[in-house]
Amino acid sequence: MRIHILGICGTFMGGLAALARADGHEVSGSDENVYPPMSTQLEALGIELTVGYDPTALDPAPDLVLIGNALSRGNPCVERVLNERLPFASGPGWLGENYLSGRRVLAVAGTHGKTTTASMLAWILEHAGQAPGFLIGGMPTNFGVSARSGDDWFVVEADEYDTAFFDKRAKFVHYRPEVAILNNLEFDHADIYPDLGAIQQQFHHFVRTIAGNATILVNADDPALKGVIERGCWSQLGRFALSAEADWQVRMDEPAGRELTFQRAGQPVAELKWALTGRHNAMNALAALAAANAAGVAPEQAAAALADFQGVKRRLEFLGEVNGARVYDDFAHHPTAIRLTLEGLRRSIGGARILVALEPASNTMRGGHHRNELAPALAAADHVWFKTSEAMDWDPVEILARLEGQGRPRRQISNLLKDLREAVRPGDHVVFMSNQGFGNAPQRFVRGEE
Incomplete structure (x- = not known):
């Protein structure tokens, strides 16, 4: 069967692609948010990936289109699937019924x-x-x-x-x-x-x-x-x-x-x-x-x-050292997860400095629904760089003020990385936190790029 997956770089849909491929299906997919580790896994599996949602990615018509939950009406590929009556299903529905x-x-x-x-x-x-x-x-x-x-x-x-x-x-x-x-x-x-x-x-x-x-x-x-x-x-x-x-x-x-x-x-x-x-x-x-x-x-x-458990990528994943400081990539994006991760690190490292770069990228965080819990969640950090964006529905100034001068807003990732590079000292622990790609900021920081 030829299966095309819309939203294939999401962690769930990308995993579904791997399962379908292992079962002998011919798999391809489309997505506009392409970043590791899922993009790397898809590449290693030899799955054809179209960046963006060009409807021509559905040529010739697949036997089945699996539609990720991030997509909605108005998406060009979704509209073609519906207009041409192509067979489609949700990822969870297909997994439950067929796998x-x-x-x-x-x-x-x-x-x-x-x-x-x-x-x-x-x-x-x-x-x-x-x-x-x-x-x-x-x-x-x-x-x-x-x-x-x-x-x-x-x-x-x-x-x-x-x-x-x-x-x-x-x-x-x-x-x-x-x-x-x-x-x-x-x-x-x-x-x-x-x-x-x-x-x-x-x-x-x-x-x-x-x-x-x-x-x-x-x-x-x-x-x-x-x-x-x-x-x-x-x-x-x-x-x-x-x-x-x-x-x-x-x-x-x-x-x-x-x-x-x-x-x-x-x-x-x-x-x-x-x-x-x-x-x-x-x-x-x-x-x-x-x-x-x-x-x-x-x-x-x-x-x-x-x-012998070695952990999970992007769960306080150690990436390397910069100027004698240890650098981690973490998926935490809810205040509770942020707090527990930083408190666990604090208990582990004692009095060493923790520097956090935070991207509030989830729908809930961008909407400001947890903004009052953010400052307490970041209490274990010594310094926080806060990645702002036009997509945020709230002003982080009040939250940063509650961090007692230890918080800094930055719109551009290049400026955030420049500040962080100037601040870091040997023995520090630098934690990047986001449930999205963060513009590859953790990897750029380790490689010395801005």
Whole structure:
């Protein structure tokens, strides 16, 4: 089958392209936002990529067009698909109906940590000899790809964002998991959800699709998820937590989180010494270990796998050194993720300086819905460079003032990099944060370019 994917450089659609290619389909795609690591993966797979949405990319007419959720009516390719009655589907719909059917699905849902937790879970199953398939919204370093077909078990990052312009249900209702993780829940995606209650409703729709003999693992520390489960749950329920009473618990035996003890029913079942840090990663690891146990992997074996877990690209990914300073690329774009990432780094490095370059690129951040939480989220940083743009619906001056003179707005990336290069000192830690490409600023900084 010839499949053309619109929005192919999105992390989900790019992973879908890899799966379709592995199954023998002829795959091509179009996108206007082309940047690593997804563009690199597509190139390595030999998938033909058209930059932009020229309708001639659909010549000759493909057998199927998969339409990403970033596209809407008025897009030239979408209009041609509709006008010429070409067969089309959403990515999540096609995945659920044509790929996950008959597989044993482990789905990872939540506002934060989906990519890291799904990557951990896939690696645990791989380490245990299960050879899982997976589709993850990032690039697990242990695998070097964001998706693969695999054997019986399949790990999928289960997103609450909408499916497509013609299907406004959340993506995760298409997946029908045997094991589901509900990692955490906060307000996000303000472009489609008016408040937290609307997102809770979508999570409960997900819960309602899960079989009675399937397992839901829920974060017992999270009050918003408690509200979801209280609406009704018909599946086998397990709880995991750092602080609350739960079936599964984790204890941080070292302040930065490099040493952990996992407990089940109050009894220690495994210990872990690893490279990752932070409370958030301790919880991600606990969720992955509990889900892997539901898939038949013993906790000790799961912990042994996590000891070799190498992280995920763009999740505090170390890029190199500049003038004796360590430089990282990070995907964090919600204030909670920003805060947890920086707090984890602070516990790890002590009093060394943290310099942050932040691009508020998500729809929610550009709209200013989290602006009042930004200054507290950045409290662990010593200096912050704030990438502004015409797309922002708010003025960051007030937020920068709350950073007590440590925040600087910059419209041009070249000026931001110039300032940063002049400020950096040996021993510093420089963190670039964006859920978009940031104009390749992290890579340009490491290469000495402006």
